[in-house]
Each structure stands twice: as structure tokens, then as C-alpha cells.
Amino acid sequence: MKTDPRIDAYIDDKAADFAKPILRHVRSVIHEACPDCEETLKWSMPSFMYKGKILAGIASFKAHASFGFWSGSQVVDTSGKSATAMGQFGRLTSLDDLPDRKTLIDLTRKAMKLIDDGVKPVRNKHEKPPFTVPQDLQAAIDASPAAKATWEAFPPSCKREYVEWVTEAKRDETRTKRLNQTIELLNEGKRRHWKYENC
Template identity: 60%
Template sequence: MSRDERIDAYIARQANFARPILEHLRAAVHAACPSCEETLKWSAPTFMYGKEQLAMMAAFKAHATFGFWKGSLVVGENDRQTSAMGQFGRLTSVADLPDDETLHTLIRKAMALTDAGVKPARAKHPKPPIAVPDDLRAALDAESKASATFDAFPPGARRDYLEWITEAKQAATRDKRIAQAVEWMAEGKKRNWKYEKC
């Protein structure tokens, strides 16, 4: 069992209500996963299994939290997840946690997911499309190579140019950016072409 003195110090400086919760969680993780290692990530106690994060706990002024790195894959979706980070909501006492058998089962499930190479689910947050401003469209239409390049770009490459142009604060800056964009696109270049690997 690998314990980190920084976790001892973290728990010791928490509020009276939080210390028993954190100690209970720590003991439960080590009981179910004797090979886990402790560390601090984002200034919070984190349990590592192999080279991956297994779970994390934290304490705040009025509550503590506990969550699995593969969250919803371990416990499913629930309403408590929206009340605080982690999957168990705002913990104010050990009684807010599942019983030890359930907690150990969940920890072993998280371990099994890691052993199987399952990656955590990540929600995608697609950006809404940006309309092509009339002044840019007119400039592109006047230069067929630039227009063809822009229209053939993937959405992210088009967005790079559109954001750069529409974020200009002054009309003169916007006009310069449009002229530069058309020149680069006529050469087949993306907005950040200088940083692309050859």
C-alpha cells in the first residue's frame, strides 16, 4: 500500500466534518485496490492504478467530494453528479457515501475498466458555426484560388480565419486581416500555417 505524506497533511488541515469522510474514502480505496498509489493532482488527493487515475477526493468549506476518473462508466448517470464534482454529490458525512461493500464493488469496477484499457467518456462540445461575413465573402469571390481553398478547408480551418477576422476591434484591422487571409488562402495556407510541421 503506497501512502503519500502530502495526503496526510491535506486531510489534517480540512474541517472537522471532512476529515472522517476523507479517511473513510482513503481506507476504502486501499482496501479494494491495495496496489493503488497516492498522489496530488490539481492540489487534491488522487489515487493512481497503474499509470492511470482511478479516483480523486477533495474537501471544501461545507462539503467533500469523491469521484472516479471514468465516472459515468463506473456508477452510471445520476442526479447527484450535477450537485458537485465527482459522482456522489456534496458529502457532509460518511453516511452520505454508499456502504463499504458497494463502494468496494465500484472501486473494483473502475480497476477492471482500467485493466481492459477503457478510456473515460468525454462529452463533445461542438462549436456553433460562424457565418462568413459579407466583406470576407466578397474578397474571396474576387480571388478564385483563395475562395476554392477556403471552401475546401475543414470546419476548424475555416473557423480559425473567421474568428481572427471577426475578432478585429477596428475596421482598419479587419480590412488588413481580410487582405492577409485572402493572400494566404490563395497560396493554399491555413491561418496558422507558420506553426504547422513540414
């Protein structure tokens, strides 16, 4: 078993008392089904890797725990309670919320086979509603040729980031400040989150 002491610490120190037996049980089942899996932390949560790919993950929250396969609906029928929590088994509050051990082993092996076969996880695309550029922002962009050229070259996602940033301002002073900063950044040819692009 390739375990990670950080997972022990997560379960022993961070998990709520009700969640500890759930997380320990899932952990042991994953290792039984997939002796070659390796443990690690992804997004600060325990994850199980198989052949360099994420196989599954567990987590503990205040009122529930979660367990899910990275390939999600390709492994488990996700209709029903899974829509209310991370993972495919809904909000776990006791071991009774999980399928029996044999079923979990079978599901884990199914997830492993997807990785073996090179099948990529299916992800649902969350379509964002269309956005409208407010008049004051459009007027400011139109008044600056450099800003307008940058704006027109941007894909919709970059434009949306600026629109949301300006329109989410609660006070008029904040909105004006953000509007001015937007034009400055556009004049420099920069996206809203340009600082993080080369990280």
C-alpha cells in the same frame, strides 16, 4: 499502502474542515479495496492510480467535496444528483452523502476490473454549436491571399478559436486590434494558440 505526502498536505492544509473526514474516509476505502494503488496529484487534486491508469480522484471545494471514478458511468449509475457536481456522488457535505463502505469497496473493485480488462473510459462529447464568421473578419481574410489559404486549410476548431477571440472583444478598438493580429498570424500560417503546440 503507497501514499503521497502531498495528499496529506492537501487534506490537512487545503481541505475545508467539513471535507476532511470525507476525503480521509474515501482514501482509506480506496486503499482497502485496491492495496496496489498509488497516490498522486492530477490537476492539483488527489488521485489514485492503478496499473498506471487513473482509478479515482477526490477534491475539496468551499462548500462541498467530490469523489469520482475515472471510468465514471461505467462504474456508477450517474443519473440524479451527480449531474450537479464533479464525480458520481454529487456534492458531498458529509459522510452520509456517500454509499456505505462495502458498496464503495465493490465499486472500486469494479473500476479496477475495467482497468484490468483494458476498457477505456467513456466520455460524453460536448458538441459545440455552429459558428458564423463575422463579415469584418471574412473580409479581412479574403483581402489577404496568404491568410485566406491558411484559413481554408484549417479545421473548424482552429477557425472557431479565431472567431471567438475576435467576437469576444468588448470594445471596438480591441476588436480591431484582434482582427489585425488574426490576419498577421494567418499570414504566417499560425493557429491562434501556436505558442503552445510544441510544449
